[in-house]
Amino acid sequence: MKIAVTGKGGVGKTTISSLIARRLAERDFKVLAIDADADANFASALGIDIHQHQIQPISKMDELIEEKMGAGENVGQGLYTLNPFVGDVPERFSIHHKGVDFLAVGTITKGGAGCYCADNKMLKRLLNHIVLQRQEAVIIDMEAGLEHLSRGTAKGIDAFIVVVEPGQRSIETALNVKKMAKDIGIEKVYAIANKVRSDEELELIQSFLTDVELLSHIPYSGSISTADLKGMSPADSAGDELTATIDSIIKKFS
Ligand SMILES: Nc1ncnc2c1ncn2[C@@H]1O[C@H](COP(=O)(O)OP(=O)(O)OP(=O)(O)O)[C@@H](O)[C@H]1O
Numbered sequence: 001m002k003i004a005v006t007g008k009g010g011v012g013k014t015t016i017s018s019l020i021a022r023r024l025a026e027r028d029f030k031v032l033a034i035d036a037d038a039d040a041n042f043a044s045a046l047g048i049d050i051h052q053h054q055i056q057p058i059s060k061m062d063e064l065i066e067e068k069m070g071a072g073e074n075v076g077q078g079l080y081t082l083n084p085f086v087g088d089v090p091e092r093f094s095i096h097h098k099g100v101d102f103l104a105v106g107t108i109t110k111g112g113a114g115c116y117c118a119d120n121k122m123l124k125r126l127l128n129h130i131v132l133q134r135q136e137a138v139i140i141d142m143e144a145g146l147e148h149l150s151r152g153t154a155k156g157i158d159a160f161i162v163v164v165e166p167g168q169r170s171i172e173t174a175l176n177v178k179k180m181a182k183d184i185g186i187e188k189v190y191a192i193a194n195k196v197r198s199d200e201e202l203e204l205i206q207s208f209l210t211d212v213e214l215l216s217h218i219p220y221s222g223s224i225s226t227a228d229l230k231g232m233s234p235a236d237s238a239g240d241e242l243t244a245t246i247d248s249i250i251k252k253f254s
């Protein structure tokens with residue numbers, strides 16, 4: 001099971017990614033949780049003590065990138081090792097917490113058109129490896145773009161989950177993601193409505209999501225926002241109803 005969670009800023013991508021990852025682990029799945037977002041906070045949402053573990057994304061590990069991609073005079077000329085071995089990276093750098101292996105990979109550096117920066121190449125290669133070669137369940141917390149993923153990688157993902165909240169902009173983002181995905185041949189885009197406060201909000205969201213299947217919805221929850229405020233994982237205080245919702249999402253892809 002390989003799931004990528006995306007959506008507009010602040011909609012609840014990291015919250016939902018952590019709930020899915022922690023629940024899978026609780027149900028004895030082997031889980032790899034990947035933070036591919038710029039302001040990395042998936043670790044703390046999983047309950048990892050970020051004061052104890054210094055979390056640096058792979059895309060910022062210059063020495064590692066040099067080790068893998070080649071360095072020296074070639075750098076800057078686009079001459080990198082074409083197929084560096086990255087299979088050791090998850091084991092070398094992931095943090096294990098409550099049954100989840102966590103790895104921060106970082107995000108794409110936006111350069112000029114046709115940028116062949118070593119960090120971006122390495123990141124894409126690593127995601128490709130994780131999605132296509134790893135056997136465990138993989139949950140990727142990522143931004144709304146699909147730049148991280150080559151076509152080949154995207155095809156290996158079972159579901160793109162776009163989180164939407166009651167608000168037009170997040171719905172527009174979802175429709176955009178669907179379109180971007182379609183452009184690269186991916187049909188498996190599903191929405192989860194989050195922070196829903198009424199049936200009316202849910203119905204409105206449903207009516208705007210014209211060609212994206214609404215998989216499930218999560219109500220606005222005081223326990224989720226309080227967990228965040230306390231720096232705790234929402235998974236540690238999830239009640240039966242929320243757990244059942246997460247289980248229904250997992251069931252769809254297992
Ligand atoms: N169902 C919910 N009920 C209440 N609060 C929620 C809910 N889901 C998420 N939140 C809160 O909304 C805020 C944003 O959530 P989160 O960080 O998961 O979003 P995000 O999409 O990952 O944001 P970013 O784009 O910054 O990465 C957090 O404070 C989180 O606790």
Ligand SMILES: [Mg+2]
Binds near residue numbers: 014015037041
């Ligand atoms: Mg986030």
